[in-house]
Amino acid sequence: MSSLSSLSHRLRPAHSLQLLGAHAVLLAYTALALSPILLILINSFKTRKAIFKTPYALPNSETWSTVGYETVFKRANFPDYFVNSLIVTLGALVLILIAGTMAAWALAEYRFPGNKLMGLYLALGIMIPIRLGTVSILRLTVDLNIVDTLWALILVYTASGLPLAIFVLTNFMRQVPRDLKDAARVDGASEYRIYRMILPLVRPAIGTVAVFNMIPIWNDLWFPLILAPSERNKTVTLGAQTFLGQFVSDWNAVLSSLTLAAVPVVILYIIFSRQLIRGLTAGAVK
Amino acid sequence: MNPAMRLPDKRRFPVHILVFLAPAVIIYTMFMTYPLVDSLRLSLYTSDQRGNETFVGLDNYHKLVTDPLWKPRLQGAIINNIKFFAIHMFVQNPIGLLLAALLSSPFIRGRAIYRTLIFTPTVLSVVLIGFIWSMILSPLWGISGDILTSIGLEQYAKKPWLGLEATALPTLSLISVWQWVGIPMMLFLAALIAIPDELIEAARVDGATAWGVFWRIKFPLILPTVGIVGVLTFVGNFNAFDLIYTTQKVNAGPNFSTDILGTFFYRTFFGQQLQPGNPTMGATIAGVMFLIILAGVLLYMFGWQRRVTQVEL
Numbered sequence: 001m002s003s004l005s006s007l008s009h010r011l012r013p014a015h016s017l018q019l020l021g022a023h024a025v026l027l028a029y030t031a032l033a034l035s036p037i038l039l040i041l042i043n044s045f046k047t048r049k050a051i052f053k054t055p056y057a058l059p060n061s062e063t064w065s066t067v068g069y070e071t072v073f074k075r076a077n078f079p080d081y082f083v084n085s086l087i088v089t090l091g092a093l094v095l096i097l098i099a100g101t102m103a104a105w106a107l108a109e110y111r112f113p114g115n116k117l118m119g120l121y122l123a124l125g126i127m128i129p130i131r132l133g134t135v136s137i138l139r140l141t142v143d144l145n146i147v148d149t150l151w152a153l154i155l156v157y158t159a160s161g162l163p164l165a166i167f168v169l170t171n172f173m174r175q176v177p178r179d180l181k182d183a184a185r186v187d188g189a190s191e192y193r194i195y196r197m198i199l200p201l202v203r204p205a206i207g208t209v210a211v212f213n214m215i216p217i218w219n220d221l222w223f224p225l226i227l228a229p230s231e232r233n234k235t236v237t238l239g240a241q242t243f244l245g246q247f248v249s250d251w252n253a254v255l256s257s258l259t260l261a262a263v264p265v266v267i268l269y270i271i272f273s274r275q276l277i278r279g280l281t282a283g284a285v286k
Numbered sequence: 287m288n289p290a291m292r293l294p295d296k297r298r299f300p301v302h303i304l305v306f307l308a309p310a311v312i313i314y315t316m317f318m319t320y321p322l323v324d325s326l327r328l329s330l331y332t333s334d335q336r337g338n339e340t341f342v343g344l345d346n347y348h349k350l351v352t353d354p355l356w357k358p359r360l361q362g363a364i365i366n367n368i369k370f371f372a373i374h375m376f377v378q379n380p381i382g383l384l385l386a387a388l389l390s391s392p393f394i395r396g397r398a399i400y401r402t403l404i405f406t407p408t409v410l411s412v413v414l415i416g417f418i419w420s421m422i423l424s425p426l427w428g429i430s431g432d433i434l435t436s437i438g439l440e441q442y443a444k445k446p447w448l449g450l451e452a453t454a455l456p457t458l459s460l461i462s463v464w465q466w467v468g469i470p471m472m473l474f475l476a477a478l479i480a481i482p483d484e485l486i487e488a489a490r491v492d493g494a495t496a497w498g499v500f501w502r503i504k505f506p507l508i509l510p511t512v513g514i515v516g517v518l519t520f521v522g523n524f525n526a527f528d529l530i531y532t533t534q535k536v537n538a539g540p541n542f543s544t545d546i547l548g549t550f551f552y553r554t555f556f557g558q559q560l561q562p563g564n565p566t567m568g569a570t571i572a573g574v575m576f577l578i579i580l581a582g583v584l585l586y587m588f589g590w591q592r593r594v595t596q597v598e599l
Contacts, residue, residue, distance in 0.1 A: 018496065019393060019394065022391065022394055023394070025385075025388060026388055026389070026394070026400045026404075029381075029385060029404060030403045032464070033403060033404045033406060033407055036407075036418050036419065036422055037406065037407070037410070037418065039422065039429065040418050040421070051427075052427065052428075055427065055428075055429060095309075098309065099309035099310040099313060100310060102305075102306040102307070102309060102310065103306060103307050103309070103310035103311065105306055106303050106306035106307045107307075110300070110303050112299065112303055118307065118311075122310065122311070122314060124319070125314065125318050125319070127517075127521060127579075127583045128322065128576070128579065128580070128583075129521065129525040129579065130317075130318055130321075130322075131525055131548075131572075132322060132325065132525075132576050132579075133318065133320075133322040133324070133325045133572070134321075134325070134568075134572065135321075135325045135328060135555055135565050135572060136320070136321035136325040136328065136569070137317065137321045139324075139565075140324075155313060155316075155317050156317050158313050158317070159313050159314050159317035159318040160317075160318060162310050162314050162318075163314070190302075191302040192305075195306065215409050218411070219409075219411035219412065219413075220411075221411070221412065221413055221527075221528045221531070221532070222527055222552075226556070237411045237413050240411075240413055240414065241413045241532060244413075244417050251421075251427075254417065255421075258414055258417055258418060261413075261414055262410055262414055265409055265410055265411070266406070266409070266410075268409075269406065269409045273402050273405070276409075277401065277402070277405070277472060280469075280472040280473065280476070281473070281475060281476030281479070
């Protein structure tokens with residue numbers, strides 16, 4: 001690194017000025033990206049008066065107030081919404097990973113008539129948004145008697161997450177060394193056993209698929225609104241949406257509920273940002 | 287295909303392959319492909335108040351493009367959607383490219399920190415982003431007014447940006463750009479980092495400027511990613527809903543000026559205060575969206591992807 005930068009120093013005299021400019025642009029954009037979020041966060045801990053009078057100041061002993069959070073906890077079931085979101089997200093992730101690795105294994109490992117066609121069929125859903133089938137999805141959930149349950153959401157998110165998951169996992173599974181599988185077959189292992197044996201080898205791809213699906217499922221508004229709108233089944237996103245709509249003039253409550261709804265995702269992001277970025281950039285960025 | 291792949295020496299289709307494929311194929315077919323096909327079928331039917339459905343061919347589509355009640359809404363939604371997409375294409379993606387170009391330089395310290403922080407809005411739900419910005423833009427709170435005043439644009443300080451027909455849609459598009467810029471940034475970044483150093487060093491030694499290196503060498507090499515970013519933006523925008531619904535409610539006001547296909551679809555299918563939902567017309571609008579998205583994806587696959595790969599080879 002140091003030898004590289006000294007080389008470029010020799011080549012480019014204007015180098016340090018360019019660097020300064022680059023940092024200025026990046027810092028400015030970072031500020032633009034974060035300041036709206038920070039503004040909401042700091043004002044959620046202030047009195048109503050201070051929110052309007054000194055919106056840019058951090059809360060101090062005089063302006064500190066958690067009245068907004070009290071309203072939120074009294075009037076909305078955020079802990080329940082949180083549990084619902086967790087069930088839906090984890091449920092869909094587990095199904096995507098189980099069904100996805102199985103199908104990807106079949107496509108990557110076995111030669112059978114229709115293999116290519118099956119891969120193509122399963123890949124169709126990568127580009128076509130599942131929302132376009134909503135009218136029929138609602139009817140289907142009514143027919144199956146799962147309308148307004150978390151199951152409806154879990155199954156829909158599983159179906160929409162599978163195409164990309166299978167595509168990514170199939171490519172990854174093709175790279176598993178043959179010797180390993182052949183040795184296991186010579187030892188008389190069943191095909192199911194071999195599938196279980198190779199799962200740990202594709203762990204990075206499994207991580208990528210999980211992180212990739214997690215955030216869009218957690219954040220979705222459309223399907224909770226249509227398939228599971230009752231108070232009992234609300235996810236955090238829908239719960240926040242209805243609460244915010246009702247309490248729109250209670251600034252303390254709005255700021256607090258925005259902060260509360262953002263916290264779980266930001267925590268998830270902090271934990272998984274490395275995997276997420278690695279997945280998005282196909283491993284090019286560490 | 288790998289010649290060493292196992293070919294079972296039996297006539298019967300091996301059971302374990304079916305077992306491996308079954309869960310994914312069943313869930314995907316039931317909840318994705320069947321609903322898409324069935325929704326297209328429904329768009330060819332009409333239903334009366336008792337729920338009896340009758341086949342009407344392309345009548346719904348005909349109604350959508352000619353009926354004085356439907357036509358202006360469809361036209362408005364499509365035009366607004368095109369504007370929404372254009373602002374993403376020409377603001378979001380160039381900013382993403384600029385940030386990626388800066389972040390791909392090995393000489394910038396703290397790249398990982400910038401990258402992580404700039405990506406933060408992208409992981410928050412659109413609902414939260416919508417409310418955060420409607421508060422910041424609210425003339426009542428005056429944050430946007432303060433900022434505009436501080437940069438000498440006092441005359442715009444008191445404008446309700448989301449409440450005026452002329453400004454609501456561009457403002458919402460820019461909010462969406464602000465949220466989603468992280469995606470093109472990451473995709474461009476990955477492509478830029480994958481370019482071999484030797485190519486760039488060789489050009490530098492020959493005396494090319496950073497600007498020249500970027501446009502003459504790097505940009506042509508990341509053209510496949512430009513196409514992917516373009517088609518992802520297209521599909522995402524023509525399927526958008528959450529932001530408009532959150533900030534402008536179901537009628538995509540003021541006076542439908544922010545109505546896009548997603549909100550039009552929802553309103554028609556689900557109904558609103560006075561108007562009951564109409565599933566078959568909803569399915570028809572979904573059919574129109576399907577055709578638009580399909581056209582975009584096919585254009586990308588045959589118009590861009592093929593040509594660009596040829597250039598690369």
